[in-house]
């Protein structure tokens with residue numbers, strides 16, 4: 001392929017799409033080397049977050065709201081078994097901070113901040 005047009009899609013156009021939750025591609029968090037990558041990210045209310053397992057073994061993801069004092073609140077994902085090569089998607093509908101934790105591997109966690 002040598003279609004220069006494909007390469008010249010204005011970045012501003014892509015950024016515009018990204019900000020529209022309903023149309024945006026999911027934000028992807030990879031499970032790789034027994035870690036969530038990235039381990040910290042910020043998304044907007046209503047964004048889809050996709051967890052994709054790149055490791056050759058299972059992970060088990062729990063997502064819970066996390067208060068400023070560290071206490072955990074509402075459960076968003078109770079414990080999804082993530083098979084190798086598979087992915088699943090969830091949506092965070094309320095602003096706040098959320099802990100993503102693997103129930104199979106100690107210390108494997110990430111933090112998602114959800115803003116308006």
Ligand SMILES: [Cu+2]
Pocket residue numbers: 034058059060102103104105108
């Ligand atoms: Cu794990």
